[in-house]
Amino acid sequence: MSFIKVLFVIILTVIFLIFVAQHAYYVDLNFFGMTYKVPLFVIILLSFSAGFLFPTLYFLVKDIKQSGFTKGIINGIYQLARGYPQKAQGELLGAAKRSEAVAWLVVKSLTKRGELQKVESLRLKADTGLVDSSIGSRLLKSGEYEKAKGYFLSALSKDDANLSASKGLRDISFLEKELEVCIKYQEGILKLCEKWEKETQRKILSEILTYASEYLPEKRKDLLEKALDIHRSFYVQALWIKYLLEKGDVKEAKKQIEKAFSTNTHNETFAILSQNEEHLTKIMDIIKEKEDSIDPDVLARIYIKLHLFTQLRPLLERVSKPVKLMALVSESHKDTDKMCGEVVEELFKPWICSCGEGYNNYQPLCERCLTWGKIALRGIKDATGHK
Numbered sequence: 297m298s299f300i301k302v303l304f305v306i307i308l309t310v311i312f313l314i315f316v317a318q319h320a321y322y323v324d325l326n327f328f329g330m331t332y333k334v335p336l337f338v339i340i341l342l343s344f345s346a347g348f349l350f351p352t353l354y355f356l357v358k359d360i361k362q363s364g365f366t367k368g369i370i371n372g373i374y375q376l377a378r379g380y381p382q383k384a385q386g387e388l389l390g391a392a393k394r395s396e397a398v399a400w401l402v403v404k405s406l407t408k409r410g411e412l413q414k415v416e417s418l419r420l421k422a423d424t425g426l427v428d429s430s431i432g433s434r435l436l437k438s439g440e441y442e443k444a445k446g447y448f449l450s451a452l453s454k455d456d457a458n459l460s461a462s463k464g465l466r467d468i469s470f471l472e473k474e475l476e477v478c479i480k481y482q483e484g485i486l487k488l489c490e491k492w493e494k495e496t497q498r499k500i501l502s503e504i505l506t507y508a509s510e511y512l513p514e515k516r517k518d519l520l521e522k523a524l525d526i527h528r529s530f531y532v533q534a535l536w537i538k539y540l541l542e543k544g545d546v547k548e549a550k551k552q553i554e555k556a557f558s559t560n561t562h563n564e565t566f567a568i569l570s571q572n573e574e575h576l577t578k579i580m581d582i583i584k585e586k587e588d589s590i591d592p593d594v595l596a597r598i599y600i601k602l603h604l605f606t607q608l609r610p611l612l613e614r615v616s617k618p619v620k621l622m623a624l625v626s627e628s629h630k631d632t633d634k635m636c637g638e639v640v641e642e643l644f645k646p647w648i649c650s651c652g653e654g655y656n657n658y659q660p661l662c663e664r665c666l667t668w669g670k671i672a673l674r675g676i677k678d679a680t681g682h683k
Contacts, residue, residue, distance in 0.1 A: 365391050369398055372405075381405035396421045403430040425451030429461045437666060441468050459488050470661055475508035495527075500668045502527035503660035506535050529669075530561035531658055534568035541575045550582055563591045564673050567646060568658055570598050577602065593619045593646070593675060600626045616675065618644045648674045 323339065325332045372388035375381075384405045392399040399420035406412055412434055420427055432447030445468050451461035462485050469478035482501045489497050505523035509516045520539055523532045533556055540549040556565040566583070569575050576583070576598055587595055592614040599608040605627050612620055618640055625637035645654030651665035654674075661668050 365394070369401075372398070372401060376401065376405055381409050392420045394421060396424050396426045400426040400430050403427055403434075407434050423454065425454035425458050425461060428454070429458055429464070432464050433460065436464050436467060441472065444468060457488055459485065462488065467661065467666055470504065470507075471663065473511065475504070475511055478504055479508060496669070499527045499529060500660065502532055503529060503669070506532045507660055509535060509539075530556065530559075530564040531568070531660065533561065534565040537565065538569060538572070538575060541569075541578055546578050550579060553579060553582055557586065557589065562586070562589065563594045564658070566590060566594050566598060567673050570594070570601055571657070573601055591673075591675070594673075596620075596623055597646075599623075646674050647671050 323334060323336050325334050325339075368387050368391045372384045372391070375387060376384035382405070385402055388398055388402050388405070392402045399422065402420060403412070406414055407430075412431065422428060428447045428451035432444045432451065435441075435444035435447065444464060448461040448464045448468075451458045452465075455461075462481055466478055466481035466485060469475070469481060479501070482497070482504055486494070486497045486501055502523040505519045505526070509519040509523070512519065516539065520532070520536050524536060533552060537549045537552045537556075540546075540552065553562065553565065556562040569579070580602070583590070583595075583598060590598075592611050593616055596608060596611045596615045596619050599605070599611070600623055603626070608623055608626075612623060615623065622637050622640050622644070625633040625640070628634065628637075642656065645656055647655040647658050648671065649655070649662040649665060649667070650670040650672075651662060651667065653662055653664035655671060658671060658673075660671075662671055
């Protein structure tokens with residue numbers, strides 16, 4: 297049945313062409329001195345055909361190349377996700393010389409293999425700063441701050457809105473204690489970041505300002521007030537209380553401590569304030585009043601600092617083993633016991649990051665995992681009830 301249909305179409309086409317040829321207007325075409333009479337409709341038909349054929353061939357070839365390019369990217373991402381960085385590099389390398397976004401993936405695969413030094417020899421496309429920023433991030437994590445800084449600055453020179461490069465330079469500035477520079481980078485990050493990240497970046501800026509207040513005494517009050525306006529974390533609140541106590545405004549300091557109890561951040565606040573014996577003495581009445589609400593470890597360390605051994609002894613069965621040992625040796629007058637207590641206190645590290653790194657004092661950025669705001673007081677439950 298289908299053969300009959302095809303035959304019918306062919307017959308109709310032939311009849312149509314014969315009819316057109318009999319009634320068509322002919323024109324003379326001269327080729328190499330020879331004249332041919334050709335129907336005008338044939339010339340028009342050939343012109344239309346050529347007009348469609350050549351663009352079709354052009355886009356067909358281009359589509360074949362693009363299909364190969366796309367296939368290489370998809371296969372590369374697939375192999376990278378499966379844990380085969382070398383196979384991924386082989387798939388992505390051709391495309392990486394045409395697209396910097398793909399070159400960024402190649403850098404990722406080299407990073408997984410620990411072969412970042414090969415990047416320069418591959419001559420990847422690096423016009424917009426994506427590759428520079430990725431290399432800088434890896435160097436930052438490995439502790440090569442100066443090299444990382446060079447790559448981040450190169451990335452920003454190509455794209456001043458590169459958020460990853462700005463964050464990298466902020467982290468380096470913080471780690472190198474160039475805090476005024478760090479604040480400028482973080483203010484820029486807050487302007488550039490997306491809406492979902494705004495609150496996190498506000499908190500980071502607030503804590504950087506607070507941290508800087510300890511290193512820039514001439515700007516201390518301004519920095520702390522600005523930090524309080526941006527975001528009130530337990531760290532910001534604790535250092536504001538510390539500032540008030542140093543200025544002799546004990547009444548206002550106690551009001552702020554009450555606020556810390558209302559927000560359930562009093563343990564962190566007291567842990568920060570427990571470093572200074574004079575400050576603790578000024579607020580001893582509120583500590584005694586609220587001692588049932590204070591974590592035993594935090595309370596014990598306060599009493600150790602103040603040498604209040606009578607109040608300390610009832611807590612010994614409720615505190616952790618390291619704090620119990622510190623409490624027991626703190627009562628001794630022997631030099632060896634005191635030395636043991638100092639060693640235990642140094643090793644205890646009451647502040648711990650989610651990555652496992654411990655700190656004697658709170659700081660906003662973990663130097664090990666380079667994560668902001670993940671350092672918490674050891675053994676203290678958060679708002680969700682988790683430790």
